Amino acid sequence: MYDVVIIGGGPAGMSCGLYAGRAGMKTMIVEKMFSGGQMSTTNEVENYPGVENVISGAELAYKFENQARKFGVEFLNADVTGVQLEGAVKKIVTSQETLETKTVVFAMGTVARKLGLEDEARLTGKGVSYCATCDGAFFRGKDVAVIGGGDTALEDAIFLSRFCSKVYLVHRRNEFRGAKVLQDQVLQTENIEICYQMVAEKILGENRVEGVVLRQAENMAQRQLTVQGIFVAVGSDPSSQLVQEVLELSKGGYILTDDTMQTSIPGVYAAGDIREKQLRQIITAASDGAIAGFNAALYATKFVPFG
Numbered sequence: 001m002y003d004v005v006i007i008g009g010g011p012a013g014m015s016c017g018l019y020a021g022r023a024g025m026k027t028m029i030v031e032k033m034f035s036g037g038q039m040s041t042t043n044e045v046e047n048y049p050g051v052e053n054v055i056s057g058a059e060l061a062y063k064f065e066n067q068a069r070k071f072g073v074e075f076l077n078a079d080v081t082g083v084q085l086e087g088a089v090k091k092i093v094t095s096q097e098t099l100e101t102k103t104v105v106f107a108m109g110t111v112a113r114k115l116g117l118e119d120e121a122r123l124t125g126k127g128v129s130y131c132a133t134c135d136g137a138f139f140r141g142k143d144v145a146v147i148g149g150g151d152t153a154l155e156d157a158i159f160l161s162r163f164c165s166k167v168y169l170v171h172r173r174n175e176f177r178g179a180k181v182l183q184d185q186v187l188q189t190e191n192i193e194i195c196y197q198m199v200a201e202k203i204l205g206e207n208r209v210e211g212v213v214l215r216q217a218e219n220m221a222q223r224q225l226t227v228q229g230i231f232v233a234v235g236s237d238p239s240s241q242l243v244q245e246v247l248e249l250s251k252g253g254y255i256l257t258d259d260t261m262q263t264s265i266p267g268v269y270a271a272g273d274i275r276e277k278q279l280r281q282i283i284t285a286a287s288d289g290a291i292a293g294f295n296a297a298l299y300a301t302k303f304v305p306f307g
């Protein structure tokens, strides 16, 4: 039996693993894709303390994983299909095996939100993308649009401007939500054109994206952009479907925890972007993970079978 099973291998999950592993706990991280989660798709990380020179998210994820492994943390590449959280021994059903554990930490993060347009699903992978870092290179020398006004949209626009001919940054309001330092960079980049107060209304193209129709919120004026790529960066939703019937969630579907990261069930914790909180950054995910790992270890140490 495991002391701590962590679901999700992003910065929250891996920091949690580091703290639990270092506390001598038998610890497993279950991740369905690759270590790092959303962090791995970040082109440049420059706001993680101690990382003085810009580092890629994938490189930082690699360091997180190696550090956790150093303290004996095991990794399982599998999809979690069910959980049984009541009682002293908790069960995690995965596509590979069923794990028994004294404590569970949910750290599955969030998934990219869709625009909800008619041809969006059909043209996903054919010009519509939710990850500029992953897919940007396919659009070298092409014109693209980024939709959104948060940190992700601003970072995506800056990243794409380095090798795309032109980047339209489409935002539904006339001021950005993203960090000032990114806004300044966007404004200083010649091949980024900002389309303020515009929403994407229709994606054009039969077999591949050929353009996007925008609508101005205020006067309903239309504008058509000829672009080969559309990068959607309109936020994300918590990946909490697995626990929506068993844990207390916020209205937005984020897991509610106390200061120790414990959820509504004793011995069950949540950490990182999946948790209801104000600031979702790598550093706050890592912080949540450390607190969850520390408290899960405390709980597991006091474990009473059948208690």
Ligand code: NAP
Binding pocket: 047, 115, 147, 148, 149, 150, 151, 152, 153, 155, 171, 172, 173, 176, 177, 178, 199, 233, 234, 235, 236, 279, 280, 281
């Ligand atoms: P976000 O902060 O929620 O921003 C989403 C953006 O999309 C907002 O500007 C929003 O407009 C717009 N939007 C939402 N729904 C829309 C729709 N249907 N049509 C058009 N626009 C829509 O999401 P995010 O940028 O992915 O960031 C998520 C979290 O990760 C944030 O906490 C962010 O700080 C963090 N993050 C940090 C970094 C970094 O520190 N380097 C990098 C990436 C992400 P409104 O502004 O009008 O609501």
